[in-house]
Amino acid sequence: MTKVVTKGNLIILLGSTGVGKTELSLKIAEKLGSPILSCDSRQLYKNLIIGTAAPTKEQLERVPHYFIGTLELTDYYSASKYEEDTLQLLASLFNDHQGIVMTGGSMMYIDAITKGIDEIPTVDEQLRQDLLELYREQGLDPIREQLKLLDPEFYDIVDLKNHKRVIHALEICLMTGKPYSSLRTNSKKVRPFNIIKIGLKRDREELYERINLRVDQMMQDGLLEEARNVYPYRDLNSLNTVGYKELFNYFDGTWKLDFAIEKIKQNSRIYSRKQMTWFKRDEEIQWFHPDQEKEISDYLSLTIK
């Protein structure tokens, strides 16, 4: 067994949408003299600023950020790409920082950094389009059948009604000539740095109220115009996003504006719950209320190596 020498501390502030990660991350980063690595699958995109509650210009001036507004809406990205980009960046940042602050709520991106993702090839765009077309025309059955032949082991455990999972598994089988399940190692990667996970949470009532108020604030800040500007690209994956997809229905004329706004609030609340469901099972997370700055600070001085 090889011993991994660790250098540096990655401090991850995580929590559901609207809990108050941004403000706290700025304070901690300033204290540590660290930049902030955003871990948010939607704040990565340019043009999605208000609706994703990305850091403001002033906040970006207070502390340098990475992974905010770096992608075009049309760019392909994934948790694996994020793993690669972040590890590379961290290797260089840890040369002159003892602690680096990361913040965000994209569950799978966090896991990609802290646990790693298996070596699986990036999906060929043409193959994906072909399979999606097959799915649209004939449904999931023919795709399930092929998967059953090529990877019976995964067929037994996959959620057969979830077309994304089924299609992706088949894609990998077809691309590699190997069963998708044979590429899944179920093992956690070891990182050459110390990882500290700080979870932020509030009572549900308090969180929901913040989410609702924040959506109203977003509308005042010009979310409608921001959404209208990207409306022509509505079919892109980057725009399958709470805060935008609802307003697209308004632009289409299928929803009234008030209804769309209510739906943004509702979908944000549902998203926050989904995040908590994911985080709940992660026993490495130390939970705090965002106002417990002193406790968080004490905890950090205990755990930073």
Place this chain on the structure above:
RNA sequence: GGUGCCAUAGCUCAGUUGGUAGAGCAACGGACUGAAAAUCCGUGUGUCCCUAGUUCGAUUCUUGGUGGCACCA
């Protein structure tokens, strides 16, 4: 004031020829390895408006209320 209709889940409503009830939406729980703010799965939470009667048994039938809506004055 009179007549008629309605009152069942958080909301909109089905339904029970008398045996304590179910859909949609909402709400809640869960899954999750290159699309993840995505995608998918599961769960009914109820003084059936109140009161008195008939009945072995009433949310259902009858009486009287209360509230809402419509029409007539």
